[in-house]
Amino acid sequence: MPTLESLPHVLPEVALAVTAAALFVLEALWQPRGRARRVGFPLLALGGLLAALLFLVASPSSAEPRFFGGLLTQDPFSTFVRGVAIVATALAVGLALGSPSLPSNRRVEYHGLLVLLALGMCLLSSAGHLLMIYVAIEIVSLTSYLLAGFDDRGGRSAEAGLKYVLFGGVASGVMLFGFSLLFGLFGDLSLSGLGQALAHSTTLSTGAGRWATLLALVFVLAGLGFKIAAVPFHMWCPDVYEGAPTPFTALLSVGPKAAGFAVLLRFGTGLWPELATDAAAATSALPWLLLLGVMSTVTMTVGNLAAIWQDNLKRLLAYSSIAHAGYMLMGVVAGGREGPGAVAVYLAVYLIMNIGAFAVVSAVDRSAHSEDIGVYHGLGRRAPLLALAMAVFLLSLTGLPPTAGFVGKLYLFASLIHHGGFWYVLLAVVGVLNSVVSLYFYARVLRAMFLESAAGEPAPVSLANSAAALAVVLAVPTLALGIFWQPLAAIANFSGSLF
Amino acid sequence: MAQVGLQHFLVVAALLFALGIVCVVTRRNAVAVLIGIELLLNAAGINVVAFARYGGNLLAGSAFALFIIALAAAEAVVGLALIFAIHRRLRSVDLEQTETLKG
Numbered sequence: 001m002p003t004l005e006s007l008p009h010v011l012p013e014v015a016l017a018v019t020a021a022a023l024f025v026l027e028a029l030w031q032p033r034g035r036a037r038r039v040g041f042p043l044l045a046l047g048g049l050l051a052a053l054l055f056l057v058a059s060p061s062s063a064e065p066r067f068f069g070g071l072l073t074q075d076p077f078s079t080f081v082r083g084v085a086i087v088a089t090a091l092a093v094g095l096a097l098g099s100p101s102l103p104s105n106r107r108v109e110y111h112g113l114l115v116l117l118a119l120g121m122c123l124l125s126s127a128g129h130l131l132m133i134y135v136a137i138e139i140v141s142l143t144s145y146l147l148a149g150f151d152d153r154g155g156r157s158a159e160a161g162l163k164y165v166l167f168g169g170v171a172s173g174v175m176l177f178g179f180s181l182l183f184g185l186f187g188d189l190s191l192s193g194l195g196q197a198l199a200h201s202t203t204l205s206t207g208a209g210r211w212a213t214l215l216a217l218v219f220v221l222a223g224l225g226f227k228i229a230a231v232p233f234h235m236w237c238p239d240v241y242e243g244a245p246t247p248f249t250a251l252l253s254v255g256p257k258a259a260g261f262a263v264l265l266r267f268g269t270g271l272w273p274e275l276a277t278d279a280a281a282a283t284s285a286l287p288w289l290l291l292l293g294v295m296s297t298v299t300m301t302v303g304n305l306a307a308i309w310q311d312n313l314k315r316l317l318a319y320s321s322i323a324h325a326g327y328m329l330m331g332v333v334a335g336g337r338e339g340p341g342a343v344a345v346y347l348a349v350y351l352i353m354n355i356g357a358f359a360v361v362s363a364v365d366r367s368a369h370s371e372d373i374g375v376y377h378g379l380g381r382r383a384p385l386l387a388l389a390m391a392v393f394l395l396s397l398t399g400l401p402p403t404a405g406f407v408g409k410l411y412l413f414a415s416l417i418h419h420g421g422f423w424y425v426l427l428a429v430v431g432v433l434n435s436v437v438s439l440y441f442y443a444r445v446l447r448a449m450f451l452e453s454a455a456g457e458p459a460p461v462s463l464a465n466s467a468a469a470l471a472v473v474l475a476v477p478t479l480a481l482g483i484f485w486q487p488l489a490a491i492a493n494f495s496g497s498l499f
Numbered sequence: 500m501a502q503v504g505l506q507h508f509l510v511v512a513a514l515l516f517a518l519g520i521v522c523v524v525t526r527r528n529a530v531a532v533l534i535g536i537e538l539l540l541n542a543a544g545i546n547v548v549a550f551a552r553y554g555g556n557l558l559a560g561s562a563f564a565l566f567i568i569a570l571a572a573a574e575a576v577v578g579l580a581l582i583f584a585i586h587r588r589l590r591s592v593d594l595e596q597t598e599t600l601k602g
Contacts, residue, residue: 131563138570142577149581158584165578166532166594170523172574173539176567177516180546184509187550189559 006067009074011055012082016119019048023112037107042093045111049090049118056082066128070190073128073266080344080495081262084351085121088255089114091355091474095247095362097466101151102245110150114251117143121255125262128270130179130189133263134172137227140256141168148244148252160243167236168226175223181216185209191270198271214287221291224267227260228325231299238310241318246365247467249314250358253321257328258347265332265340268292269498275335276498293333293427300326300434307441313361313371316441317354320397323438324350327412330431334415334424341496342411345488349396349408349481356474357393360386363468367461376445378454383461386468387449389475394442396478399435404481407488409435508549516542529585529592533578540571 007014023044056079066073092114096102102110120139127133145168149161183189186197203209225233241249268288269276303323310316328350331343361371363386368375380387396405409431416428462468481488515538522535544567551560586592 131559131566134563135566135570138573142573145577145581149584152584155585155588158581158588161581162529162585165574165581166523166529166536169533169536169574169578170539173519173536173543176540176543177546179563180512180543180550183547183556183560183563184550184554187554187556189556189563 003068006072008060009062009067010072011059012052012086013119013122015048015052015055016086016115016122019045019051020112020115020119022048023108023115027108027112038098041108041111042097045093045115046090048115049086049093052118052122053083053086053090056086066192070192071129071132072123072126073191074126075498077265077340077344077495077498078126078262080491081125081258081347082122084258084347085118085125085255088251088258088351088355089118089121091359091470092247092251092255094470095250095355095359095467096245099245099247099362099467100366101153101157101247103150103152106150110147113143113147114248117147117251117255121259124259127263128191128266130183130191130194133267134176134179136259137172137175137223137263140227140259141172144168144252144256147248148240150248151243151245156243157245158243160240163243164236164240171223171226171233174219175226178216178219178221178223181212181219185212185216191267192273195271195273217288217291220267221295224260224264225295228257228264228328229322230295230325230329231302231322234299234302234322234325237322238306238315238318241321242312242314242371246314246358246362246371250355250362253317253354253358254347254351257321257325258351261328261332261343261347264292265343265498268332268335276340277336289333289335292329293423296326296329296333296427297430298326299323299329300431304434304437304441307438310441311373313373313376313445314358316373316445317357317361320438320441321354323434324354324397326434327409327431330412330427331415333427334412334419336415336419337496338415338418338492340498341492342408342415344495345411345492346408348488348491349404349478352474352481353393353396353403353405353478356389356471356478357397359467359471359474360390360393363463363465363471364461366465366467373445373448374455376448377452378449379461380450382454383463383468385472386461386463389471390449391446392475392478393471394445396482398439398442400439402479402482404478404485404488406482407485411488411492505549505553508545512542512545512549515545527594529582529594530579532594533575533582536578537571537575540567540574543567544571 065075120136124136124140127136145161145165148164149158151157185203186194188194188197229237300323303319307316307319328343328346331339396403399405399409413428416424519535519538523532526532544564547560548564551557582592
């Protein structure tokens with residue numbers, strides 16, 4: 001579709017870009033003080049995000065899914081992931097209200113960067129062209145680097161930002177080299193063009209051509225694996241999560257991961273279109289699926305085993321988010337209509353439970369000034385509501401009924417088992433075993449909160465802040481969706497199709 | 500003298516890529532690592548331009564190369580800003596001294 005007719009389909013992105021620009025310009029021209037600064041700018045950011053969400057819900061449907069000459073591809077899956085990205089950003093704005101980890105004189109920049117990050121995630125989840133994927137990944141990455149280094153109270157945050165920018169730069173450089181090889185081998189930059197070239201090209205019939213293609217795919221996987229924090233491209237993850245300001249860590253663990261999964265799925269179905277319809281017939285995609293399957297197994301195992309030794313809650317949740325990337329990769333491997341549907345359901349569930357868990361960490365951090373597991377001792381007695389919410393999130397992250405996490409995992413395992421075949425079922429079994437291992441470290445936090453009493457005179461945990469309120473609010477759908485899962489089934493039905 | 504062809508560009512790009520990886524892996528100075536990242540990006544840029552010139556898809560390749568140059572500059576700016584922030588705090592850009600986060 002040509003440029004002018006494409007514009008109505010990217011109104012959410014336009015709204016986000018205008019909001020981000022407005023935030024930066026207003027800050028520079030007006031330099032507000034006091035309440036206008038504390039409340040006005042977050043409200044402006046929230047308004048922009050809400051407008052983007054409304055545009056997204058009301059966006060016109062189109063028979064032709066490719067816009068701007070193939071740069072963007074919009075399908076139900078990308079619409080859903082864009083929604084997840086915008087909601088996650090709105091929750092991060094809410095968490096940041098009154099948070100001590102953000103310098104008060106740079107609040108406006110924080111919100112402007114957050115909205116820019118949302119814009120990048122929206123573009124990334126509908127990118128259908130190697131150039132667009134690269135540009136969108138860089139928008140997401142550059143804003144994330146800055147936001148990770150935003151807390152200026154100690155060296156931790158700047159160090160997190162530095163580590164993130166160095167790891168991220170290498171990952172995007174390697175990915176770009178893979179893109180350049182794909183461009184050379186198949187002579188096209190759009191994913192659909194690459195798919196056609198791959199189906200008809202003679203490149204794959206020679207040994208050298210096959211190896212070069214495989215090398216290019218591995219390089220691309222390095223860049224995308226970095227964005228979803230999959231092993232072995234996960235080393236940045238615990239350090240960055242620990243050092244970054246907690247409200248941003250909550251977003252970082254969900255938003256870029258969701259967009260990364262969208263682009264990973266789109267890359268696979270673009271190059272091998274039969275993956276989207278009949279995954280069992282896609283034998284030509286075998287090396288890609290094999291790479292993803294191995295990555296899934298290693299990612300969840302390493303994530304879960306490393307989480308056992310963590311005493312810092314943010315690091316523990318970082319390794320847990322690595323493990324969850326491994327679970328979601330199972331859905332990518334399953335393919336077909338069911339695989340993306342299962343990934344979408346899990347992303348929805350993961351959005352609620354993981355941001356909820358980080359909201360609790362943020363609320364405790366505000367009074368205890370620590371994320372160590374020690375400050376959670378006796379939380380069940382000091383702040384019962386908050387501890388109860390945390391218990392719900394942790395049970396959901398483990399995947400125990402009756403929580404939303406259980407339903408999400410059920411969809412992922414079912415997509416693999418319905419696909420059939422020895423290796424697919426084996427992957428599902430590995431996933432189940434990993435969930436059992438994860439119970440151990442999540443239960444450690446539960447034991448600290450409810451069974452152990454605090455040493456000495458701990459600081460009281462206040463519930464009167466945005467983080468605690470959000471945590472309690474998010475615990476409700478985590479439980480409710482575990483019992484009434486029709487909304488999740490609707491998501492799976494809606495977003496299973498990729499074009 | 501032999502004609503300069505696609506292979507020559509690809510070999511240069513591959514060497515540049517390898518040098519970039521070596522630089523990133525071995526150097527302990529944050530600025531040097533950033534230079535290694537620039538080498539990686541420029542290796543990809545050379546590849547893209549060479550493939551565009553010899554493969555026939557000149558417009559798409561040239562546009563891609565321009566975006567690579569622009570985004571490499573943006574990445575260097577963000578990277579240097581963060582290195583500056585670290586340097587102000589620790590008076591050092593040695594990656595081995597910025598090790599408060601670990602586990």
